[in-house]
Amino acid sequence: MGFKANWSEAAQSNSLKPEGDYECLIAKAEERDYTNSKGEEKTCLNISFIIRNDVEQGYKNGHIFHTLWKRREPTENDKQVKGYGFNQVMALGKAAGLPDGKDYDSLEQFLEELIKKPVRVTIKHGEWNGEKREEVSWLNPTKFPTVKHTFKQSQSSTAQTYAQPQQSYAPAQPANQGFVDMPIDDDLPF
Template identity: 50%
Template sequence: MGFKSNQSEAFQNGLKPEGDYECIITAIEERTTKKGSAGLNFTLVIRNDVQGQKYGNSCLFHTIWKKHEPNENDMQVEGYNFAQLMAMGKAAKLPDGKEYDSLKAYCTDLLNKCIRVDLTHEEWNGKEQERINFVNPTKYPECKHKFKSSAPKADSFATKQTGFATPKTNTQADSAIGSLEDFEDVLTDDGVPF
């Protein structure tokens, strides 16, 4: 079977076009950069069940950073930006007013939830990169996304990438959690906006 070249489908500079994407939250991992900045990294898979949406099964990434000067609300979520975490929960339609005994429980509740993100491009250190500007509730709450069968399972990740909340299957959340001291995975500071 042959095909016809269509260069309008090519990524520009390796970036997906700016705009709204319907996604599923598939993993949340706590990571630390070389300079010691901690962040909760969200892995979002672009849904393949939304008609007219391109790039199904591609990943987008979003980080919520631990604040240098956390306020009282931030301290409830281990120093991470409370307002940004609550915006993620609102977009994922978590019940307002629900009590959580830990950040881990909140993150576990976020797994496999559908959200809509606004993707933009920004320049950082002379490089153009993707950035999630806003998170919003999905316009397609009935999810029929089909995950790739070759997708890695949570238990297939290297031990140093222990997830803060990573699914073992499409419907179960991993109960393992690592503390900051357990993490050896180091990111460069190229993507950190401070």
């Protein structure tokens, strides 16, 4: 079966996802260091969501990224979560269904508990430095709490699977022994 070219359907891999709600899993939640355009070292909280493939929706297995910035003037509550907006961190935990009132020893412990939790992410389009981009505008509890998402096998796990050392080796053959002359193609039975 053939097809007809339709350039109106063309999209680049970095094109924006449409605004709206996406059922996701939290793939990563970690602090990252970066250097801003002024050369200043900063730390931010990066949350990476993967769009679920067990829910009927577009962009399955795609990624959505959300960054939380430290407050310039953190409150006492903000200081409990290393200066990030306490309300933003709590909104993330609430959307992920973490237990209300639970004590955490550190922000890292809280972030670890978020991994693979389902959430509903609302995307809006915003502009930064003259460039349109996706922004997470809202986080809500999932409408599909039973998760049957199948994760793609990462290249690193594939490399581990195929890069196992060989346990036994065939004995080496002396040079020019053990080789058989192959017949010319016309003589092959197939």
